[in-house]
Amino acid sequence: MAMASLQLNNAIAKPLFMGMRPSFPYKKNSVGRIRCAATTPSKRYTITLLPGDGIGPEVISVATNVLKLAASLEGIEFDFQEMLVGGAALDSTGLPLPAETLSAAKQSDAVLLGAIGGYKWDKNEKHLKPETGLLQLRAGLQVFANLRPATVLPQLVDASTLKKEVAEGVDLMVVRELTGGIYFGKPRGFSVNENGQEIGFNTEVYATHEIDRIARVAFETARKRRGKLCSVDKANVLEASIFWRKRVMAIASEYPDVELSHMYVDNAAMQLVRDPKQFDTIVTNNIFGDILSDEASMITGSIGMLPSASLGESGPGLFEPIHGSAPDIAGQDKANPLATVLSAAMLLKYGLGEENAAKRIEAAVLDTLSRGYRTGDIYSSGNKLVGCKEMGEEVLKSVDSQVPAPV
Numbered sequence: 328m329a330m331a332s333l334q335l336n337n338a339i340a341k342p343l344f345m346g347m348r349p350s351f352p353y354k355k356n357s358v359g360r361i362r363c364a365a366t367t368p369s370k371r372y373t374i375t376l377l378p379g380d381g382i383g384p385e386v387i388s389v390a391t392n393v394l395k396l397a398a399s400l401e402g403i404e405f406d407f408q409e410m411l412v413g414g415a416a417l418d419s420t421g422l423p424l425p426a427e428t429l430s431a432a433k434q435s436d437a438v439l440l441g442a443i444g445g446y447k448w449d450k451n452e453k454h455l456k457p458e459t460g461l462l463q464l465r466a467g468l469q470v471f472a473n474l475r476p477a478t479v480l481p482q483l484v485d486a487s488t489l490k491k492e493v494a495e496g497v498d499l500m501v502v503r504e505l506t507g508g509i510y511f512g513k514p515r516g517f518s519v520n521e522n523g524q525e526i527g528f529n530t531e532v533y534a535t536h537e538i539d540r541i542a543r544v545a546f547e548t549a550r551k552r553r554g555k556l557c558s559v560d561k562a563n564v565l566e567a568s569i570f571w572r573k574r575v576m577a578i579a580s581e582y583p584d585v586e587l588s589h590m591y592v593d594n595a596a597m598q599l600v601r602d603p604k605q606f607d608t609i610v611t612n613n614i615f616g617d618i619l620s621d622e623a624s625m626i627t628g629s630i631g632m633l634p635s636a637s638l639g640e641s642g643p644g645l646f647e648p649i650h651g652s653a654p655d656i657a658g659q660d661k662a663n664p665l666a667t668v669l670s671a672a673m674l675l676k677y678g679l680g681e682e683n684a685a686k687r688i689e690a691a692v693l694d695t696l697s698r699g700y701r702t703g704d705i706y707s708s709g710n711k712l713v714g715c716k717e718m719g720e721e722v723l724k725s726v727d728s729q730v731p732a733p734v
């Protein structure tokens with residue numbers, strides 16, 4: 328648990344995911360030409376692995392190998408404990424988040440998750456859905472700040488669905504509130520209204536402290552980036568958004584150096600594809616952040632490229648790709664593992680404070696892409712089409728061959 332309580336401070340004290348920026352100063356070299364000398368292992372961390380469902384186990388297997396190798400080159404060792412979550416946990420234990428999984432996660436230094444969910448469990452009652460297990464995990468770890476960086480890598484400009492001149496150079500960060508809002512609000516449920524009609528309902532609710540703490544994370548994040556924060560809400564319609572905006576404006580007085588703007592979520596969805604370069608840091612609630620980050624991922628080429636870090640005030644962070652279990656491609660070796668590999672880099676950097684090992688992974692991903700390897704979701708002609716496993720093997724080769732990144 329050594330570094331765990333430092334996570335949020337660490338995350339907001341440093342430029343978030345600067346390593347993904349095209350200007351990242353790493354030394355690219357041909358695979359196999361240079362072999363880094365391993366240092367003597369001196370640090371040991373416990374990592375809880377939660378592969379989950381669908382493509383989850385495929386991408387976790389790749390990311391774990393990359394994590395191990397990159398860390399070992401920095402003298403870091405891991406004790407991995409693999410636990411059940413989601414549909415896999417339901418099938419084995421009858422619960423989407425068994426108590427022993429949460430307990431193991433809480434006691435570890437960081438948690439790396441693949442994805443949960445699948446057709447098999449879609450008709451389950453709410454409390455027996457894989458998704459409920461994920462929400463319980465996030466709430467149980469109290470990881471309220473979900474950082475989702477969307478960076479268009481120079482190697483992948485052609486993979487973007489947007490025109491080159493629109494996509495090129497995009498580097499934004501979505502700061503999503505993760506443990507409140509409509510995904511958790513009460514009352515919720517099914518009922519019958521006064522006309523005898525069946526209804527389903529949820530509640531979007533935020534308390535002062537929930538908005539204040541995510542706003543502070545977002546202001547700190549923006550301060551370390553390009554100093555611009557856009558708060559996205561629906562304050563023209565929703566009381567919860569009117570309150571959100573009021574609190575964000577109140578917290579803004581603590582950050583006079585950060586330029587704050589506000590945008591309605593429908594406009595934000597449109598602006599993201601019209602002119603994404605206008606955004607630096609976006610702060611928004613749980614559901615809007617979920618949706619807008621999926622949209623932002625496509626600017627970068629694929630949802631298979633976007634990592635995330637979920638951090639709290641103390642305790643281990645949760646690191647996961649932003650995508651789901653992709654049942655349509657599960658078990659076919661088609662998944663892009665890079666979002667999970669990059670989530671492992673975020674784990675090292677923000678979860679453990681092991682920035683050099685994180686840089687090794689980020690540099691290896693860039694190197695692998697520079698060498699032309701592409702999974703189907705980011706493929707464009709002239710490149711080498713590979714599956715999930717082969718992409719993982721190529722990233723490992725790049726990790727193995729890198730000059731250590733500068734501190």
Ligand SMILES: NC(=O)C1=CN([C@@H]2O[C@H](COP(=O)(O)OP(=O)(O)OC[C@H]3O[C@@H](n4cnc5c(N)ncnc54)[C@H](O)[C@@H]3O)[C@@H](O)[C@H]2O)C=CC1
Binds near residue numbers: 443461631632648
């Ligand atoms: N954090 C999590 O574990 C999440 C779980 N889910 C769950 O996942 C299941 C499927 O949900 P969907 O709405 O289909 O979202 P999804 O993100 O799983 O898939 C959407 C589309 O993107 C593709 N895709 C996703 N990840 C990819 C990757 N790494 N490489 C290549 N292609 C990739 C899929 O093949 C699919 O066509 C559902 O049960 C859902 O509840 C959804 C989102 C997040």
Ligand SMILES: CC(C)CC(=O)C(=O)O
Binds near residue numbers: 458
């Ligand atoms: C599966 C949901 C619980 C959440 C989701 O889609 C996400 O966090 O990206």
Ligand SMILES: [Mg+2]
Binds near residue numbers: 618649
């Ligand atoms: Mg989502």
